[in-house]
Amino acid sequence: MSFLNPRKLAPATAFARKESFSVPPDGDSTLARLLAEELAAHRSLSGFRLLSIGMEAFLMRVALANSARRTLDLQYYIYREDDTGGYLTQALLKAADRGVRVRLLVDDLNLLRRDDDVTALDAHPRIEVRVFNPFATRRDTYWARLLNFFSDAARLNRRMHNKSFIADNLGAIVGGRNIGDEYFDASRDFGFGDLDVLAVGPIAAEISRSFDRYWNSAFAYPPSTFGARVMAKVWMERLRRRLGRHFIRMRKSDYTTRVFKTDLATQLSERHLTLEWAKAELLADPPEKIVEPPDIASTGPYDQLQVLAEQATAEILLVSPYFVPGEAGMTALRGLRSRNVRVRVLTNSLASTDVAAVHAGYARYRAAMLGMGIELYELKPIVPTGGRRRRKIMFGSARASLHAKTFVFDRRRVVIGSMNLDPRSVYLNTELGLTIESAVLACEIAESFDELVDRDYSYKVELESPSGRLRWLSNEGGQTIMHDREPLVSLWRRLAARILGWLPIERQL
Numbered sequence: 001m002s003f004l005n006p007r008k009l010a011p012a013t014a015f016a017r018k019e020s021f022s023v024p025p026d027g028d029s030t031l032a033r034l035l036a037e038e039l040a041a042h043r044s045l046s047g048f049r050l051l052s053i054g055m056e057a058f059l060m061r062v063a064l065a066n067s068a069r070r071t072l073d074l075q076y077y078i079y080r081e082d083d084t085g086g087y088l089t090q091a092l093l094k095a096a097d098r099g100v101r102v103r104l105l106v107d108d109l110n111l112l113r114r115d116d117d118v119t120a121l122d123a124h125p126r127i128e129v130r131v132f133n134p135f136a137t138r139r140d141t142y143w144a145r146l147l148n149f150f151s152d153a154a155r156l157n158r159r160m161h162n163k164s165f166i167a168d169n170l171g172a173i174v175g176g177r178n179i180g181d182e183y184f185d186a187s188r189d190f191g192f193g194d195l196d197v198l199a200v201g202p203i204a205a206e207i208s209r210s211f212d213r214y215w216n217s218a219f220a221y222p223p224s225t226f227g228a229r230v231m232a233k234v235w236m237e238r239l240r241r242r243l244g245r246h247f248i249r250m251r252k253s254d255y256t257t258r259v260f261k262t263d264l265a266t267q268l269s270e271r272h273l274t275l276e277w278a279k280a281e282l283l284a285d286p287p288e289k290i291v292e293p294p295d296i297a298s299t300g301p302y303d304q305l306q307v308l309a310e311q312a313t314a315e316i317l318l319v320s321p322y323f324v325p326g327e328a329g330m331t332a333l334r335g336l337r338s339r340n341v342r343v344r345v346l347t348n349s350l351a352s353t354d355v356a357a358v359h360a361g362y363a364r365y366r367a368a369m370l371g372m373g374i375e376l377y378e379l380k381p382i383v384p385t386g387g388r389r390r391r392k393i394m395f396g397s398a399r400a401s402l403h404a405k406t407f408v409f410d411r412r413r414v415v416i417g418s419m420n421l422d423p424r425s426v427y428l429n430t431e432l433g434l435t436i437e438s439a440v441l442a443c444e445i446a447e448s449f450d451e452l453v454d455r456d457y458s459y460k461v462e463l464e465s466p467s468g469r470l471r472w473l474s475n476e477g478g479q480t481i482m483h484d485r486e487p488l489v490s491l492w493r494r495l496a497a498r499i500l501g502w503l504p505i506e507r508q509l
Contacts (some may be wrong), residue, residue, distance in 0.1 A: 019216045020103065020128070022208035023071050030067035032170060034271055035200055035398040047275035048436055050416075050444060055184030055255075056264040057196050058084055059175055063268055064167035065091035068100045073166040073211045075105045075432075077159065077418070080180035081117045083228055087250050088179060089117050090243040097124035103127075108134040108159040117243070119223040123236040130220040132160040133290055139207070140226065157508070159288035160214065161425065162432035163196075163418050164207055172204040173197070174434055175416055176405045183403070186255050194402035195445075196320075197416045199434060203280045210284040210432065217287040278438035283417060285430040294427040294507065301419050301431050306332065308409045308435065315342045315406040317449050320421040321401065323347040324361040324509050329421065330368065336413035337372045345369075346449060348402045349378035349459055349472075350497055351488040358422060360501035361509040366461060367468035376461040377453040378472070381488060405433075406445055414442040423507045455480070459487060 025032060032039070038047060051057040065072060065088065072095055094100045106118055108131045122129040129356070135156060137144040149156050165173040175196030177183040182191050199207070214220060247273060250256050259265065261351060267273055283301035292298060309316060309332060316336065323345060325333060336343055354361045379402045407415040417433015419425050438440075452458060459472040472483040486494050 016128075017222050021212050021216075021500075022073065022166075022169045022205070023091075023101070025168055026070050029069035029168045029170065029445075031064070031168060031200070034067075034234060034273060035170075035275075038275065038277070039201060042201070042277040044279075045201075045277040046199055046203035046280050047199040047277050048200075048280070048441060049273065049275050050441060051173065051175065051196040051198060051264075052194075052448070053262065053264075054177075054183060054191065054194065055259045056086075056262050057173070057175075057194070058184035058186070059259050059262060059264055059268075060173060060196075060198055061088060061165050062091055064165060064171055064173070065095050068095050069168040070100060070168050071166075072100055072168075073105075073164070073208060073215075074103070075116060075160075075162050075164045075211055075214060076179055077107045077161045077163060078110045078178035078180060078493055079104075079106045079118050080110075080178070081110045082181045082186075083246075083250060083253075083255070084181050084184045084186050085179050086117065086243060086246045089121065092121065092127065092314040093124065093240070093243060094241070096121075096124050099126065100140050101126055101128075103211075103215060104129045105132060105160075105211070105220060106130075107132045109156075109159050120235055120239050122223045129223055130215060130443075131223060131226075132214065132221075132287075133158065133219050134221050134226065137226075155290070157428060159429045160287070160290070161193060161418050161429040162210075162214070162284075164211060164432060166204060166208055166211060169202045169208045170196065170204050171200045172207045174199060174207060174418075174432060176403050193400040195404035195406050195416060197434060197436070198275075199280065200275065201277075203434065204283065206282040207432075210282060214287045214430075219287055219290060249455070274439050276438055279434050280437065281435045283431075283433040283435060285417065285432070287430060289430050290428075297427055299426055301433055302426050304435060305407065305415065305419075308407075308413060308415070309336060311312075312336070312341050312409045313339075314410050315344070316410075317407075317446055318343065318345045318421060319347075319402070319404050319406045319445075319449065320345070321348050321353070321403050321405070322355060322358040322362075322420040322422045322424075322509070324422040325365050325369070326423055326506065330365060333369065334372055337374070342375070343373075344375040344377070344449070344453070346377045346379065346402070346458065347455055349380060349488075350493065352379050352381040352474065354401050356493065356497050357500045357505065358509045360497045360499075361506050363497065364501050367463060368469060370461065370463045370470075377458040378461060379452070379458050380474070407447050408442050408449070411442045411446050412439045413437055414445055422509050424509055427507060434489060446458045447458065459483070 092102050121127045135148045137147045137148050173196050176194045181187040283304050289298045350359050415435050419431040455475040459474050464471040474481045
């Protein structure tokens with residue numbers, strides 16, 4: 001029986017639930033044996049590997065799930081039931097069958113709880129699922145949620161945007177990717193250019209502690225709270241059969257064939273994983289942020305970004321798909337330019353973004369940023385596959401919208417996580433990321449940034465006149481082309497973005 005009603009949500013602690021915590025790493029796990037020598041040689045450091053290619057990011061998650069011996073902890077904003085999502089769900093189910101404790105925490109905004117695969121996993125004795133900040137509806141339909149949102153918008157507008165995948169409290173993946181085909185180069189129609197990082201060693205334990213804090217918070221609810229049928233054995237058997245058929249089909253697919261031909265697949269098969277060892281710091285909002293007034297909400301990750309920016313002396317690279325600096329951000333940018341720090345920004349063009357309202361919020365600041373010497377680049381909607389392209393571009397692929405969130409300071413420090421540079425990430429949502437003190441990783445990302453902001457791949461935005469008129473420079477067919485309006489978008493889309501820019505909704509972007 002659900003205790004929920006459309007206007008009030010009882011604390012999760014009011015329902016049958018137990019606290020649980022991460023388990024110390026097991027030295028006999030597959031991952032521990034693979035990394036034993038390097039972990040011993042770098043006791044005070046953690047190991048990192050960038051996961052810029054979607055297929056490798058998918059494979060690394062599958063490898064962690066398959067190698068886990070004691071625990072798997074997953075925390076996601078979105079977990080889709082598509083090809084890659086189903087494959088990973090099957091991997092979690094297999095891990096639980098061999099005795100691994102699986103905890104899965106998913107934000108409720110994009111999760112329909114009507115007997116879906118994610119909540120159905122809760123029926124397994126070794127798997128526990130919790131839903132973060134759920135809608136207070138007995139009937140989980142679009143219209144019921146819409147009505148609930150309007151009656152409780154102050155709460156439901158605050159979301160858990162964190163993304164982490166943790167195995168045996170020893171290896172973790174943190175970054176911008178949710179679980180879904182569009183994040184792993186598996187969708188034929190659309191994709192996100194994104195960036196994750198694999199982290200092993202001491203930092204994984206810190207990520208686990210952040211997960212525990214969310215898992216045991218008053219905002220994480222068991223599916224039984226909603227009257228879901230996940231306890232029915234018949235549903236679990238139906239899920240097993242369906243996932244089994246899906247797994248067989250995926251193993252024979254062209255996508256999986258290409259996944260197992262990646263460089264990462266070769267290294268894993270040879271039991272050798274190339275890592276960069278460095279110091280790192282976890283950037284994590286507390287779960288309580290979602291009930292704090294936005295103006296005074298905890299902003300730990302952004303406080304740390306500000307510290308890193310103030311320490312920068314030469315150059316800052318900002319990659320953010322949704323970039324709305326706001327007045328506070330503009331003040332910070334002016335301070336950087338007053339110290340002659342070079343600032344370069346890569347974000348989506350209006351043609352490549354999937355959220356036109358955010359682009360409208362960004363557009364109102366473009367002329368002012370260019371006027372103070374900020375360099376702006378906007379990713380084209382189609383990255384060319386021929387001509388000058390020499391290799392796979394980091395956080396960019398055909399039919400891709402930029403989704404990576406990464407920041408480089410003086411090419412010696414890098415931040416990778418779920419945080420966008422927009423008001424929603426700062427004031428409303430919870431976020432998670434890592435600061436890594438590594439010139440090697442920072443330079444690797446910076447070199448890819450330099451390549452991607454080439455006019456073959458991105459538009460360079462410039463001020464055409466002191467009045468604020470803009471132009472977009474592009475290389476097309478081997479020639480430099482100048483556009484005097486947003487390229488590759490219709491008049492109606494430009495008009496819609498202009499109208500959205502007039503609305504007083506910046507704090508929601």
